[in-house]
Amino acid sequence: MTAPLTPTAPSAVRPQGGRPLARLVRRPPAVAGALWLAFIVIASLTAPLWLPYPTEQQDFSAVLAGPSPAHWLGTDELGRDLLSRIFAAGGGTLAASTIGAVVAMLVAVPLALIAASGGERVEGVINRVTEVMLAIPAFIIMLAVIGVVGTNMPIIMAIFGFLISSGMYRVFVGAAKSLQAQLYVDAASVDGIRPVGISLKHVLPGMLNTVMVQFALVFAVAIMLQAGLAFIGFGPPIPQPSWGGMIQAASQHVYDAPWMMVPTGIVLALTVLSANVVADALAATTDVPQLQIALREPKRRMRAGASTADTQAAAGEGLRVRALAVGSEAVTLVSDVSLDVRPGRVLGLVGESGCGKTLTALSLIGLLPPGIRPQAGEVLWNGHDLTRLSEREFMRIRGREIALISQEPMRALDPMFTVGYQLGGAIRRLQKVGRAAARAEAAALLGKVGIVDAPTVLRLYPHEISGGMAQRVAIALALAGRPRLLVADEPTTALDVTVQAEILDLLRSIIADTGMSMVLVTHDFGVVADICDDVVVMYAGEVVESGSVHSVLEGPQHPYAMALLAADPHAGVEAESQRLASIPGQVPQPKDWPDGCRFADRCRFSTEACRRPIALTPRRSAEGEVRCIRSAELTAAGVTWAAAPAGVEPERVRIEPERVGAAEAAQAPTRRAEPEEARL
Amino acid sequence: MTIQKAPAAAPAATETAPALRVRDLVVRYGRGRRAAAEPAVNGVTFDIASGETVGLVGESGSGKTTIGKAILGLQRVTEGSVQYRGRDITHASLGERRDLGGELRAVFQDPYSSFNPRRTIGASLIEPLRLRGVSRADAVGRARSMLERVGLPADAVDRYPRQFSGGQRQRIAVARALICDPSLVVCDEAVSALDLSTQAQVLNLLADLRDERGLSYLFIAHDIAVVRFLAQRVLVLYRGQVMESGPAAGVTDAPKHPYTQALTAASPVPRPTEQAERRARREVLVVGGASAAAPTSVGCPYAARCPLATELCRTERPALRPIDDRLVACHYAS
C-alpha cells in the first residue's frame, strides 16, 4: 500500500482510480479501526505467549481490584487477572465470529452469482427460499441449537452465518445483477465462456468490495451476538473466559466494583466499532461505474470576489460574448470564444466531444462545474457582464432571463415529485404567483409544449413518462420564468429522430412566438441545419469558424469544419468512394494544446507557418470569421477534405494518458500515414 | 429475406446456405405471469448472405438489440429459428456455440462498459482464443497483430480500457470480435456513441475489414444514414415487426412504408436549404406524434401514428408483401 496519504487535489474531471485498500488508507478513523482490529487479533492469537497470568489463577489478595502494577486492568470477583482473561477470550470470540462471517459469505455469494447468471426462474426460486429463511427467527433457532449441541461457539456461529446469509444475499444479488448486465459480460458469453467462468472472472471481482463490507458487518454482529449469548448464560463452559460472560459477571458488581465493567466493555465496544468503521470506509470506496459526467452535471457555483453588476447598459440587446476564456486553476479549457446572439435568433455551438461546447454554454448561465470559472473576457447580456455577477445576483437572472435545457431531460426532474408539483413550484418561484394561478399556468405551459392531456401529465411522476415527454416537460420548466434566452445543451441527443424532429419543431414555434433567442449545443450538423440561424464551430476549446448556417455548412472554410462535414454520413456525399472522410488522431487534451493552430497535428494542409498562434480573421467573401492562415488560399482553390482511399489509414494514434501513469502512456509509439498534400 | 429456399438440413450444406437465416423469430421477455404483454420481437424473418451487410433500423425499443441478442444466444428465443451456415443454433448451448469455432461475434454499443475495467486489453482479447485451445504465446501474438490492424499500437495489450478514448475502445472491440476469424459479426450500435470523425474512422475500418475478409455483418443502428453507409440491405423495425426491407439505397432514398418515410424524413441533413425543403415536406405529412403511439393487438402496429391509417389498418394486420425490389408491410404501399 504505497498510496499517498494526502487527498488528491480536486479537479474538474476527477480521476476515480485507486484500489479500495489504498483509498481506505486516506480515512483516519478507518485506519484507526483497522489498526485496532489488527492489534486485537494479534494480541489474542499470541495470548498464550505473553499473558501475565493463567486465566484461571485466582489472586484472593486482589479481588474486584482496580488497575494496579500487578494487574494492569484489575481483577474480577475471584481475583482473576482481567487483562489475561480478555485476551484469552479474544481468540475464541474472534475465531467464532470469523467462522460466522465466512459461512455467511460462502452461502450468500454463490447464491447471488447463481441467481444473477441463472435467469429469471432460478433467481425466482432462490429469492423464494431466502425469503423463507429471512422469516425464520434466528435467535430462537440458535437457542434451540444450543439445546442440542451445547455451547459450542464455532458451530453456533456457523449456523448464525447460515441464517444471516439470506440477508447478505439480498445485498449481493443486486450488485451481481448490475455487473452481469454489463456489456463485457455479453462479450464474454459471445467469446464462449461458460456462465460459471463469467461469474468468477467478471462478476465476482467487481463484487469483492461489497463482500468485504458485508463481511466486516457480519463479523461485528457476530461478536455482539456471542457477547449477548454469554451474557444470558449461553457462553463457553463456565471457567473458560468469554467477553459476554465477563460483562455479565461485571454487571453483578456495577455498584461495588464499577471498574470491572470498563476493560471488557471497552475492548468489546472498540472491536465492534472498528469493524463497522472499516466496513463504512470500504463501502464509501465501492467502485462506481466511471461515467464522465463531471462536466455534464451543473452544480451551483459560488464565485469569490464578486463585484456589483456594472451598469453600462448601452452595449445593446441580446447576448454578446467576447474573448471568453474558461478554466480551472491549473488549466484553461476554453479560450478566445466570441459570439453574438441577437433576439429571436438561434445560434448553434457545434463540435466534437471535449471541444468546450458545454463549458461555453454553462458559462452563459453561471452553472460551471465546481472549480471551473471564467478566466478572461466577458459575457454581455443586455449590456451586463455576467462573468462578474455573484451567485446571488445570478439567481435573479437564471430561470427568469436565461434558462437551461439539458441533454438528460430526466435529470431536470426530481423523481420524487410529480410533474405538476415541480412545474407549479418553479412557476410560483419565478413568477411570484399563488398556488391556483401556478397550477393553471402549468397546464397552459404543458399545452404550449404540445402535451395534449395536461391535467393527467401533471399528476404523473417523471418515471411514468417517456423520454420525449420528459424533454417537453423540461422545456416547459425552462419556459416557466419566461426567459429571453434559452441555453439548450444537446436537447435532442438522447431522443429518437422522430421525437427529435417534434422537439425541434416545438422549439422553433416557441422561438417564433416569443421572440426569445437560443444557444443550442449539438454535435449534429443536421440539427444545426434544421433550426439554427448562425453557427459557431469549436475545436479544442476555441472557435475555429463562425458565420451564418448557410454559408458555413454549405461552404466551410476551415479544414476542421470541412473534415467534419465530409465525415458526416448524413451528408450522403460518399457515394462513389464508399468511404467517409475522417480525421486522423483525436482532439488533443487541454494540457497538450500547442501555441499554434490546435488542429495542426491532424490537418492535411498544415505547414510550418501554422505553428504560430493564429487569430480569427474574416471569412473569404462571406460574413463570419475563421481561424486558419490558409483558409483563403484553400477556399480560393476549391479544396475539400475528401475521403482517403483504403489503406492510407490507419491513422496516427496516441494513447490517452488519461488517468494512469502518464509517463508510461507518453511512450506510445506514434505512426503517421503520409498526409495528402493539398492540390493547389 | 428473399423467397425462402428449401431448408438446408445437413451441416455439410454450408456452401449453399446463407451465413445466417432467421425464421419467424419471436422473443418475449419474462415468463409466466411476468411475461411482457407484447413480444419484443414478433415474427421477424431474414437472411444474411456471405459477405453481405444487413442493417437493422428502428426507434428505441423496436427490438433491434433483442434480435442481435437472440442470434448471439444471449437471449432465449420464444419461437422461430436461427440457422448459422445451415446449422440450427436457435437453442444451441454455449458448448455447441463454442464448437462453431468463434465464427459468430459481436461489437457492442457502449465503448465504456464493453470492457471489464479490471482486466488488461490483452486479457480480454486472448480469452476467446485461449478457450479454443490456442497457446498463450500465439494468442498474445495474434492480439498484437489484430490491434495493429485496427490502427492501435501492439503494446496496447498491456494497458487497461480506461487508458483509451471511446473511439479507440471501439477499435479494440472490433479487434476482439475479429480475433477468432468470424464470418458473421453482430454490430449493435457500434458507432452510435462516437463523435463524427471517430465514427467515420470506425465505419471505414468496418468496411475495409469486411471487404478484406469477406465478413457478413448484422449492423444494428438507430441512425438510418449510418446504416445506409455500411449495409447492402436494411430491415426497418417497428414494435418488433419488420415494416419494410430491401436494398439500403432504395429503402432510405425512396421508402415505401409510411413508417420508413417518417423515419427518413425526420433524420435531418446537414445542408440547410435541403433540410428546409425536407421539413416542409414532413410538415405536410402530418405524422402522428411518437408519443401518441398506443399498442394495438390487431391491425397494423403503426396505425396509431400513421397519417394514412384507415379502418382496415386498425382491424387487419398487413402482411409483408413484395413490392418491386423489397418487402413492405402496409395495406396501401405500392
Ligand SMILES: Nc1ncnc2c1ncn2[C@@H]1O[C@H](COP(=O)(O)OP(=O)(O)OP(=O)(O)O)[C@@H](O)[C@H]1O
Ligand atoms: N431484459 C429485458 N427485460 C424485459 N424487457 C426488455 C428487456 N430488454 C428489452 N426489453 C424490452 O423489449 C423491447 C425491445 O427492446 P430492445 O432493447 O431490443 O430495443 P432496441 O431496438 O434495441 O432499442 P434501443 O434503440 O433503445 O437500443 C423494449 O420494449 C424493451 O423495453
Ligand code: SF4
Ligand atoms: S492553420 Fe494550418 S494547420 Fe491550422 S487549420 Fe489552417 S492549414 Fe490547417
Ligand code: SF4
Ligand atoms: S397498413 Fe395502414 S396504418 Fe399501417 S402503415 Fe400502412 S397505411 Fe399506415
Ligand SMILES: [Mg+2]
Ligand atoms: Mg439497442
